[in-house]
Amino acid sequence: MKPNVAAAKAALPHLDLDTSEAAIRAKSRDFFWYSPVLKARLDHVMADFVVSPRSEAEVIEVLRTCYAHDVPVTTRGAGTGNYGQAMPLAGGCVMHLRHMTGVKEIGPGRVICEPGILLKDLDTATKAHSGQELRMFSSTWATATIGGFIAGGSGGVGSCTWGSLRDLGNIIRLRVVTMEAEPRVLDFRGEELPRVSHAYGTNGIITEIEMPLAPAYDWVEMFVACDDFMDAVRFAEDLANQDGILMKLGTVFEAPIAKDYFQRVAPHVEPDTNLVGLMIAPHSMEGFLTFLGRRSEARLIYRNDEDDWPRSPGPVFEYGWNHTTLRALKVDPSITYLQVRYGFPEHKALIEKMQTALSPEVLQHLEVLREGGRVIFAGLSLVKFTTEERLDEIVRMHEDAGAMIFNPHRYTLEEGGRQTVDDRQLRFKREADPKGLLNPGKMIAWDDPDWSYDRMYAYPKLQAAE
Amino acid sequence: MKPNVAAAKAALPHLDLDTSEAAIRAKSRDFFWYSPVLKARLDHVMADFVVSPRSEAEVIEVLRTCYAHDVPVTTRGAGTGNYGQAMPLAGGCVMHLRHMTGVKEIGPGRVICEPGILLKDLDTATKAHSGQELRMFSSTWATATIGGFIAGGSGGVGSCTWGSLRDLGNIIRLRVVTMEAEPRVLDFRGEELPRVSHAYGTNGIITEIEMPLAPAYDWVEMFVACDDFMDAVRFAEDLANQDGILMKLGTVFEAPIAKDYFQRVAPHVEPDTNLVGLMIAPHSMEGFLTFLGRRSEARLIYRNDEDDWPRSPGPVFEYGWNHTTLRALKVDPSITYLQVRYGFPEHKALIEKMQTALSPEVLQHLEVLREGGRVIFAGLSLVKFTTEERLDEIVRMHEDAGAMIFNPHRYTLEEGGRQTVDDRQLRFKREADPKGLLNPGKMIAWDDPDWSYDRMYAYPKLQAAE
Numbered sequence: 001m002k003p004n005v006a007a008a009k010a011a012l013p014h015l016d017l018d019t020s021e022a023a024i025r026a027k028s029r030d031f032f033w034y035s036p037v038l039k040a041r042l043d044h045v046m047a048d049f050v051v052s053p054r055s056e057a058e059v060i061e062v063l064r065t066c067y068a069h070d071v072p073v074t075t076r077g078a079g080t081g082n083y084g085q086a087m088p089l090a091g092g093c094v095m096h097l098r099h100m101t102g103v104k105e106i107g108p109g110r111v112i113c114e115p116g117i118l119l120k121d122l123d124t125a126t127k128a129h130s131g132q133e134l135r136m137f138s139s140t141w142a143t144a145t146i147g148g149f150i151a152g153g154s155g156g157v158g159s160c161t162w163g164s165l166r167d168l169g170n171i172i173r174l175r176v177v178t179m180e181a182e183p184r185v186l187d188f189r190g191e192e193l194p195r196v197s198h199a200y201g202t203n204g205i206i207t208e209i210e211m212p213l214a215p216a217y218d219w220v221e222m223f224v225a226c227d228d229f230m231d232a233v234r235f236a237e238d239l240a241n242q243d244g245i246l247m248k249l250g251t252v253f254e255a256p257i258a259k260d261y262f263q264r265v266a267p268h269v270e271p272d273t274n275l276v277g278l279m280i281a282p283h284s285m286e287g288f289l290t291f292l293g294r295r296s297e298a299r300l301i302y303r304n305d306e307d308d309w310p311r312s313p314g315p316v317f318e319y320g321w322n323h324t325t326l327r328a329l330k331v332d333p334s335i336t337y338l339q340v341r342y343g344f345p346e347h348k349a350l351i352e353k354m355q356t357a358l359s360p361e362v363l364q365h366l367e368v369l370r371e372g373g374r375v376i377f378a379g380l381s382l383v384k385f386t387t388e389e390r391l392d393e394i395v396r397m398h399e400d401a402g403a404m405i406f407n408p409h410r411y412t413l414e415e416g417g418r419q420t421v422d423d424r425q426l427r428f429k430r431e432a433d434p435k436g437l438l439n440p441g442k443m444i445a446w447d448d449p450d451w452s453y454d455r456m457y458a459y460p461k462l463q464a465a466e
Numbered sequence: 467m468k469p470n471v472a473a474a475k476a477a478l479p480h481l482d483l484d485t486s487e488a489a490i491r492a493k494s495r496d497f498f499w500y501s502p503v504l505k506a507r508l509d510h511v512m513a514d515f516v517v518s519p520r521s522e523a524e525v526i527e528v529l530r531t532c533y534a535h536d537v538p539v540t541t542r543g544a545g546t547g548n549y550g551q552a553m554p555l556a557g558g559c560v561m562h563l564r565h566m567t568g569v570k571e572i573g574p575g576r577v578i579c580e581p582g583i584l585l586k587d588l589d590t591a592t593k594a595h596s597g598q599e600l601r602m603f604s605s606t607w608a609t610a611t612i613g614g615f616i617a618g619g620s621g622g623v624g625s626c627t628w629g630s631l632r633d634l635g636n637i638i639r640l641r642v643v644t645m646e647a648e649p650r651v652l653d654f655r656g657e658e659l660p661r662v663s664h665a666y667g668t669n670g671i672i673t674e675i676e677m678p679l680a681p682a683y684d685w686v687e688m689f690v691a692c693d694d695f696m697d698a699v700r701f702a703e704d705l706a707n708q709d710g711i712l713m714k715l716g717t718v719f720e721a722p723i724a725k726d727y728f729q730r731v732a733p734h735v736e737p738d739t740n741l742v743g744l745m746i747a748p749h750s751m752e753g754f755l756t757f758l759g760r761r762s763e764a765r766l767i768y769r770n771d772e773d774d775w776p777r778s779p780g781p782v783f784e785y786g787w788n789h790t791t792l793r794a795l796k797v798d799p800s801i802t803y804l805q806v807r808y809g810f811p812e813h814k815a816l817i818e819k820m821q822t823a824l825s826p827e828v829l830q831h832l833e834v835l836r837e838g839g840r841v842i843f844a845g846l847s848l849v850k851f852t853t854e855e856r857l858d859e860i861v862r863m864h865e866d867a868g869a870m871i872f873n874p875h876r877y878t879l880e881e882g883g884r885q886t887v888d889d890r891q892l893r894f895k896r897e898a899d900p901k902g903l904l905n906p907g908k909m910i911a912w913d914d915p916d917w918s919y920d921r922m923y924a925y926p927k928l929q930a931a932e
Contacts, residue, residue, distance in 0.1 A: 108597065108683055109712075109749035130597070131574065132681075135710075163709030169753025170710035190756035212710070212749045215681045217574055241839025243629030244601075244636035244678070246575075283575035283678045287635025290656035373707025375839050 001435070003092055004069040005048040011065045015058055016099065018050035027076070027094050032084035034325055036336055036385050037409035037456075044465040045087045047074065047094040054099045056177065056185070056207040063179045063205065066093050066437060073179065074439045075201035077116055077148030080140040082322060084411040085152045085200040089441035090461045097147055100207070106130060110172060112210045115147025122146055126213055133216035135162040135170060139321035147206050150174070150197050154406075157279070157317045160240050160250045160368035160375075162214070171197055175208035178432035195428040200413060202439045202446070203429035219248050219279040221316035223302040224292070225269060229254050230352055231297040232274040233366065233377070237348070238291075239278070240368045240375040245287045248279035250368030251320035254355065257363055257382065261328040264313040268301055277316045321380065324365045328382050336391070338362070339406040340379030340398055347376045350403045360384070362394060379403070412457050414444045419453050421445035467901070469558055470535040471514040477531045481524055482565065484516035493542070493560050498550035500791055502802055502851050503875035503922070510931040511553045513540065513560040520565045522643065522651070522673040529645045529671065532559050532903060539645065540905045541667035543582055543614030546606040548788060550877040551618045551666040555907035556927045563613055566673070572596060576638060578676045581613025588612055592679055599682035601628040601636060605787035613672050616640070616663050620872075623745070623783045626706050626716045626834040626841075628680070637663055641674035644898035661894040666879060668905045668912070669895035685714050685745040687782035689768040690758070691735060695720050696818055697763040698740040699832065699843070703814070704757075705744070706834045706841040711753045714745035716834030717786035720821065723829055723848065727794040730779040734767055743782045787846065790831045794848050802857070804828070805872040806845030806864055813842045816869045826850070828860060845869070878923050880910045885919050887911035 009017065018024060028046045032038040048071075053059045066073045072092030079086050088094050097116035105112040106129040113122055119134065119141045126132040136158030138144050149156075150171060155164040162170060176196050178184045185207070188196060196204050226232035229252075236250040258265050258275040269275065276298070280288045282305075292300060302309060304316070313319070319327065328335040342350045355364050361384050366377040385391060388409075395405050410416050413425070426445045429438070436446060441459030444451045451457060475483065484490060494512045498504040514537075519525045532539045538558030545552050554560050563582035571578040572595045579588055585600065585607045592598040602624030604610050615622075616637060621630040628636060634656075642662050644650045651673070654662060662670045692698040695718075702716040724731050724741040735741065742764070746754045748771075758766060768775060770782070779785070785793065794801040808816045821830050827850050832843040851857060854875075861871050876882050879891070892911045895904070902912060907925030910917045917923060 107749075109681070109747055161709070167710035167753075168708050168756050169712070169750045172749060172752050189752050191759065212712075215575070242634050243627070243836040243839060244633035246635070246678075281575055283573075283638060284635045286638050286655050287633075290634050293657065370709040373709060373841050 001070050003071045005071055005092065008066050008069040008071045008093065009049050011069075012051060012062065015062070016052040016054065018052070024048070024050055024094070027079070027096055028088055030076070030079040030081045030084060030086045032082060032087060032411070034082045034322070034329065034336060035409040037388055037391065038084050038411060041462075042084045042087055042089075042411065045084070045089060045463055046091065047088040048091050050094045050096055052096040052099050059095070059177050059205055059207055060183045060185070062093065062095055063177060063183045064181070067179050067181060067435060070435065070437065072437045072440050075151070075205050077145030078118070078140070078143050080138070080144040081148065081152040082408055083152070083416050085442065086148070087411070089411070089459050089463065091463055095205070097145065104208070106132070109213050110210060111213055112208065113146060115206050115209055116145050118142070119144055119146055119149060123216070127216045131216050132213035134158070135212055135214045136165070139317055139323040141317070146209055146211070150209060151199060151201050151206060154198060155369065156321050157249050158214070160247055160370060163370045165197060166194060169212060171209075172212055173210035174206050176204035176432070177207050178204050179438050180432070180434060194422070195424050199425045200439050200442045202413065202433070202443045203425055204432045204438070217281045217283070220282055220285055221304040222278045222280065222300060223265065223316065224276040224278065225299045225301050226274045226276065226297055227272060228297065229274045229355060229364065230348070232276050233348060233351060235295055235298050236276050236366070236368050237375055237377075239288070242287065242291060245284045245291065246281035247284070248281070249277060249317050249320055251277040252364065252366040253277070253319075253324065254359065254364040257324070257328070257365060261331050262313070262319060264309070264311050265319075268309065277319050279316060321367060324380060325382065334385050336383050336385045337408060338379065338381045338383055338395065338398070339408050340381060341404040341406070342377045342379060343404065344371065344374040344376045346402060350401060351377060351379070353401055354398060354403060357397065358394065410456060412442055412444045415453070415457060421449075467536050469537045471537055471558065474532050474535040474537045474559065475515050477535075478517060478528065481528070482518040482520065484518070490514070490516055490560070493545070493562055494554055496542070496545040496547045496550060496552045498548065498553060498877070500548045500788070500795065500802060501875040503854055503857065504550050504877060507928075508550045508553055508555070508877065511550075511555055511929055512557065513554040514557050516560045516562055518562040518565050525561070525643050525671055525673055526649045526651070528559065528561055529643060529649045530647070533645050533647060533901060536901065536903065538903045538906050541617070541671050543611030544584070544606070544609050546604070546610040547614060547618040548874055549618070549882050551908065552614070553877070555877070555925050555929065557929055558903075561671070563611065570674070572598070575679050576676060577679055578674065579612060581672045581675055582611050584608070585610055585612055585615060589682070593682045597682050598679035600624070601678055601680045602631070605783055605789040607783070612675055612677070616675060617665065617667050617672060620664060621835065622787050623715050624680070626713055626836060629836045631663060632660065635678060637675075638678055639676035640672050642670035642898070643673055644670055645904050646898070646900060660888070661890050665891045666905050666908045668879065668899070668909045669891055670898045670904070683747045683749070686748055686751055687770040688744045688746065688766060689731065689782065690742040690744065691765045691767050692740045692742065692763055693738060694763065695740045695821060695830065696814070698742050699814060699817060701761055701764050702742050702832070702834050703841055703843075705754070708753065708757060711750045711757065712747035713750070714747070715743060715783050715786055717743040717790075718830065718832040719743070719785075719790065720825065720830040723790070723794065723831060727797050728779070728785060730775070730777050731785075734775065743785050745782060787833060790846060791848065800851050802849050802851045803874060804845065804847045804849055804861065804864070805874050806847060807870040807872070808843045808845060809870065810837065810840040810842045812868060816867060817843060817845070819867055820864060820869060823863065824860065876922060878908055878910045881919070881923060887915075
């Protein structure tokens with residue numbers, strides 16, 4: 001079962017193949033370097049070649065060929081993920097879906113498209129067609145693909161209203177190609193969707209996507225300032241609980257995140273300013289301003305439709321979700337982050353507890369999220385990194401307090417998730433990837449079913465660093 | 467201050483005046499007869515004349531003229547309210563807004579219109595213009611006006627997602643004409659809106675309305691059957707808590723409501739069938755069917771897009787909200803109803819307690835409602851009426867258990883609400899209706915500030931029955 005890379009490449013000359021070392025290196029990486037832990041382990045990872053299929057037929061050809069020659073295939077979109085999920089740990093083929101950008105059908109409340117289209121381009125198409133847009137998108141909207149978002153993401157801008165990608169109704173249908181001697185093409189709906197959504201392409205390649213749409217509005221983007229951190233948290237939560245105010249984003253930044261890391265915001269805030277970033281539908285602005293008028297603790301310091309700042313801060317959502325970490329990292333390279341779920345009804349108490357215990361080593365960055373019909377918070381806390389041991393200790397402190405951690409310093413599905421095997425994904429991998437060639441090293445349950453999760457998993461076949 | 471009706475009529479001959487006794491009698495009534503208590507007290511109520519202004523200018527003329535001659539003015543739309551709110555308790559003028567049906571402007575997420583347009587016609591206009599519709603409407607959508615809904619209603623179909631009319635953002639702006647020597651025209655937004663929304667026209671006349679819109683979809687209307695009542699309640703609640711499934715209606719009918727009162731549904735259900743009525747967005751149907759597949763206790767017995775019933779049941783929302791009462795009344799004239807709020811987080815326990823204590827004398831009819839971001843239930847319970855004393859006792863049982871009652875057997879704002887003076891409405895009435903001529907007898911705080919609410923209020927100037 002030794003991969004025959006040369007034979008695979010030789011069989012695919014009519015496809016868009018990339019074999020220059022610089023290109024291969026670039027396309028073998030994602031934003032894993034947000035994590036010093038992953039940076040230390042994956043920096044050298046590199047594929048043998050990159051192929052960019054132009055159609056589902058070419059995807060099938062790549063998978064059939066690589067199957068025949070035992071070559072691993074790691075599929076990627078724009079590579080904006082943060083967990084090394086698009087990195088070819090065992091080398092082989094990186095399949096880049098950048099040519100598969102077709103929008104096949106748009107109707108009321110839905111769109112059918114190919115996986116490689118950028119979120120931004122998809123929104124442009126649906127907005128032009130009928131004033132519609134995606135319910136949710138990652139903060140990498142301008143550069144990330146819809147396929148990557150579904151295969152490697154969990155939610156984002158819009159999740160304050162619509163919940164997460166895994167929630168019923170937030171993906172309608174996925175078409176998936178298997179990696180077998182003769183690849184099959186399967187249409188998944190309903191209970192079948194979790195087999196391949198957020199599976200990092202470990203058990204099938206998504207070639208067509210049907211997503212629900214929401215109306216597109218010229219969202220009013222705003223920053224609201226509060227002197228007290230928990231006032232800012234309550235402001236965001238209470239606003240999200242206003243059923244008549246339509247909202248696309250609610251982000252809370254503990255001080256001094258805004259002053260220290262948001263260059264264009266900094267001149268307008270103080271070091272002790274806690275900031276709330278918002279996107280509100282224009283026809284909800286009367287309601288929002290009424291709500292704001294009741295909160296003397298909150299000051300509206302910026303709205304994009306009445307901007308008097310000499311330098312525009314750009315889209316407010318590009319301060320939220322994982323862009324917060326990116327902005328902090330650019331100023332202070334020692335910053336990394338955690339992903340926390342503060343569940344209902346203890347969410348505010350948990351946040352306050354963690355903030356009291358860990359600030360400023362850990363600064364709270366919270367995203368309003370709906371889960372099971374309730375407003376809660378996801379934390380993408382900024383962490384001043386010192387050692388891996390201290391990072392693990394901080395993780396444990398959260399878990400001991402009852403705040404669930406989705407560890408972004410791990411490259412496996414299980415460790416980045418709930419630390420348990422997803423049986424649906426594993427069972428489908430057995431069926432769809434019998435040789436275990438799809439994105440190897442990312443599903444512990446496949447490689448080491450008895451793994452105990454007592455330490456960080458290390459994929460045995462991970463390429464050796466030179 | 468004796469009304470000079472003859473002088474007022476004589477001053478308005480160029481307007482659309484209705485002076486035939488039959489017409490005046492018909493237009494002096496609403497659906498107050500749902501309540502045997504109101505039926506006994508208001509059946510004889512009759513205006514002296516009816517005027518139907520064609521424009522805001524004519525509304526002003528009517529108000530100015532009636533003010534000059536001390537003639538009471540009770541304003542109405544279609545008269546589909548249930549609390550006698552559009553009935554002229556002291557006679558005088560009924561101002562009917564049926565000619566004021568203009569749609570002035572439609573934009574993304576909003577519409578500006580006149581108050582007399584039917585909800586149905588407004589939805590037709592916004593749907594044709596840009597695929598939009600009202601966020602919420604009463605079950606009398608086909609016959610009721612938007613102005614009547616705002617002045618006399620509180621929520622309805624759509625409130626499972628958007629909350630109630632009083633929630634911030636669910637009304638954008640109201641233009642209001644006062645009743646003074648020289649009527650003023652005022653634009654109300656934000657904190658000013660509660661002055662006149664749900665005020666029965668007691669302190670100003672709404673002449674222009676700006677409402678938020680939601681996308682219009684071809685909602686899939688369904689009935690789901692459960693053998694167990696609380697299973698049906700949980701089904702509706704859990705579905706409404708699915709953030710990714712877009713819903714417009716969730717109604718629960720305790721058995722045997724469906725069998726006994728829903729003629730076209732009866733052949734398809736048993737006496738012990740508890741029914742759930744639903745409207746789900748078409749692009750949420752995959753998610754809905756997945757949810758349904760997890761609930762073995764629930765059977766989908768009807769969907770309007772795959773209808774195999776020999777006789778169509780018609781719109782499912784015309785079984786919900788106050789249409790439930792109407793259908794029951796047609797079969798059993800002794801039926802009346804209550805309006806109950808089962809608040810979070812005790813809502814299900816309260817419902818079960820009331821059902822256990824009072825069924826079948828009181829049958830549970832529940833509407834999924836969002837309040838403060840949480841899914842709760844409004845009860846429009848069907849009551850087998852015996853005596854007023856027993857009805858009062860049933861009301862007390864609910865209140866003692868902690869379920870708030872909005873008594874639909876009362877014609878005043880306070881008794882139908884939270885039994886307290888709404889200071890905003892009272893203060894605005896002092897300013898806008900100094901002579902107290904607008905819809906007299908409906909605001910206790912105006913007539914009798916020291917009223918103790920220990921018994922049903924009886925307006926002293928109520929017309930005497932012949």
